[in-house]
Amino acid sequence: MNSPPESPTSPLAVLRDDVRALHAYAVQPAAGLVKLDVMENPFPLPAALQAELGQRLGAVALNRYPAERTEGLRTALARHARLPAGGALMLGNGSDELISLLTQAIAKPGACVMSPLPSFVMYAMSAQLLGVRFVGVPCRADDFQLDREAMLAAIAAEKPALLWLAYPNNPTGTLWDTATLDALVDAMAPHGLVVxxxxxxxxxxxxxxxxxxxxxxxxxxxxxxxxxxxVRIGYLMGDAALVAEVEKLRPPFNVSVLNTEAALFALEHEAEYARQAAQIRAQRERLFTALQALPGVTPFPSQANMVLARFPDAAATFALLKAKGILVKNVSAMHPMLTNCLRLTVGTPDETSQLIQALT
Incomplete structure (x- = not known):
């Protein structure tokens, strides 16, 4: 049955057609499931640190806008990341906000944004919403590495103002070849930015x-x-003069005082998070080895906290895992190169055991 025609006086009529055609970001319900679908760190803070953090957050002045503490966070992150001399650091409300701000910054008439495909969907999404042309260059089909010649040809032809290179890539976990990266960075120098x-x-x-x-x-x-x-904290590092220009687009007080305090607390206890990251890397290798042993399954090498694997029937495997109480991400529809692929977030040792047992 067809919907009745929309009245020209409807409030929806003023919205852009392309916005109305979009689908909102969907979060899969995960109650009661082992959640291995969105690349989160699976480890909570130890109880003693949780209690200490609670006391810190309880003392935060919620009646004040963020100011000095966010400057303190910038300094702490620069030290944590070992930001080189002459560089500057900018805070974002997660990486998504920084992606949007960078796209705004280069959005001149005729500007082009480029990325390998498949990669993080927000690069193309931000370009579309800001009226900037997006050019995607397919990776090599066999190993999801950058297609060096195709990328160089696209840069020469399109002269992108902004080239996104997720390193490691999402959703493949690929760490790009160093020599290829060198060539792409050099090719972009005359006319564009590389992020x-x-x-x-x-x-x-x-x-x-x-x-x-x-x-x-x-x-x-x-x-x-x-x-x-x-907590939603992203940060951008680069040449101080360049970062200062992008900083002009940042909304005032874009990072809350609670988020700032939680981030500062985490950096004071970075050894705990380093220990967790080491466990995740170990479980990633364990999961990859188990996937290699499964008939008909092709896992791809990963340097992230997930493993992409191609299954004989991704939809059936996704449904089977969910029926066994395990939620993963079916990325088959994201790009033709990802047909029958599932992205498996690396969990705790127990969660990894459950996942391996369910797949076996």
Whole structure:
């Protein structure tokens, strides 16, 4: 049955057609399930630290706007990340806000944003919402590595103002080839910015901080994978003059006092989070080895806190796991190269055992 035509006086009529055609970000209900679908750190804080954090948050001046404490957080994050001299650091309400602000910053008429595909969906989404042309360049089909020649050709033809490189990549967990990265960064130097999105840096063998020597390179990180997904702290590092220009677009007081205090507390206890990251890396290798032993299953090497694997029937496997109380992410519809792929977040040792047993 067709819906009645919308009245031209409806409040919805003033909204953009492309916005109304979008689907809101969907979060799968996870009550009662082992939650392995959105790359969270599975470890809570030890009870003693939880109590100490509660006392800290209870003393926060909620009647005041964030100010000095956010400046303290910038300083603490710069020290934690080992920001090189001459660089600056900008805070965001999660990486998503920084992605939007960077896209706003380059949104001149005719500007182009580029990313390998498949990759983080918010690069293309932010470009679409801000009226910026997005160009995606498919990765190599066999191993999800960057297609060097295709990327260089696309950069030469399109001259993107902004190139996103998730390192490691989401949803594949791939750590890009260093020589290819060098070539792409050099190719972008005359006309655009390169953003190394290091959301999964706590689990990776390499990082990109040395690339900040080149003034057109920025490094973006988040505290979500560090262990504070509920706190929503992202940060951008780069040449001080460049970061200062992007900073002009940041909404005032975009990071709350509670989030700031929780982040400062976490950085004071970074050894605990480093211990958790080491456990996650160990469970990742255990899960990858188990997936390799399953007939018909192809896992892809990962340097993140998830493993992408291709199954004979991803939908059936997803349903089977959910019936056994385990929630993962079916990414098959995200891109044709991900057909029959599931993304499996790395959990605790017990959660990994449950996942392996269910798949076996």
């Amino acid at each position: 190394m999105d290091e959301a999964y840096q706590p689990f990776a063998a390499n990082d990109s901080l040395h690339r900040l020597r080149q003034p057109h390179v920025l490094v973006m990180r988040t505290m979500s994978k560090f262990g504070l997904a509920g």
